Amino acid sequence: MPASPNPHQGALEQYRRRAPVYNVELALFEPIRRAAVARLGLRPGDTVIDAGCGTGLSLPLLREAVGPRGHIIGIEQCPEMLAQAHECVRQHRWHNVTLIEAPVEDARITSTTHHRADAALFHFTHDILRAPAAISNVMRALRPGASVVACGLKWSTPWAWPVNLFVFGAALHSVSSLDGLAQPWSLLAAQLDEFEVDSALAGGVFIAHGRRR
Template structure:
């Protein structure tokens, strides 16, 4: 059981991303190639359902919607009201090609069943969601609604080996204004990987970032 009280962290996260919402899309432009790689790694098929956990302003929605098509579904989970507002606006403005359910909730409290009904999701994306990955409750909540063998992809920042000080300087600067918990940056995927049937992790950007692919 996760004994960490996540309420203060959630309040801090909402405050942090509420301030960043207006410029978030510009800040995340450099990671667009990794986002595309992460979405491709999900191997989504037309008609499938995918969870976008920590959806932010919806930057992953166009790629996810294109992959699952009009008969598929994307479930976007985001607790920050300012970020979710932009995600909704993006979905309207871009006329995304798949239905999107917006769950304005923390990942550990997300009412997935309201969107899924009797179904289970085929895949889940955790893109730059360090705080979520450190929450056992959030991970178990999401994995519980995935099909057996459901695909999972996660990507984000991680400490590089000590002989790459410039990489770690980058991670420190980026993490300082994007996460509420610095713990776990040595292996951000640890809790998720432990719950995977199979998983592989690759490092990117001189080891300052990672990409995990796995199955429930």
């Protein structure tokens, strides 16, 4: 029997190639990252999951919000991306950041406090948002009422074609499939209460927030 194809292979290859230049490419989206982390409403001592944490660009903001008593759990399947997150943790000498190298679908997510997490961030993680098993795995690790923020690319209105051209170009080298770009949050929304979606960058980016049921 032929070996079953690895469903993560496409995304893995994509980010293996991008890892050396990723932090420079993402500089444009820094204000979105700040808005997304602020929207989580983290408090000192909280545990937060960074699903698809990449090179760890959100870690400094998350660490600032949860403080030394909090806990951050980053999950990332691409070793070349995660190596940079490890380096960030090492340089800052943070002892409360756990980095898990695995697809979010398969990660064993456990907090050092043995309580379920207070929040989860999905920052520019389209492939993860479109994977029902990944969403379920993160939801299981969250307490009821936990704050969830997702943000990333989305199609703008059809007449905003220059924006959609930008979204198309950016998506081509950052997602495995363009499917779901009209409403990337749809699987997540089905799991959350108080769900809201805002637009940024002329409708080419969304920031969604809700609370785990």
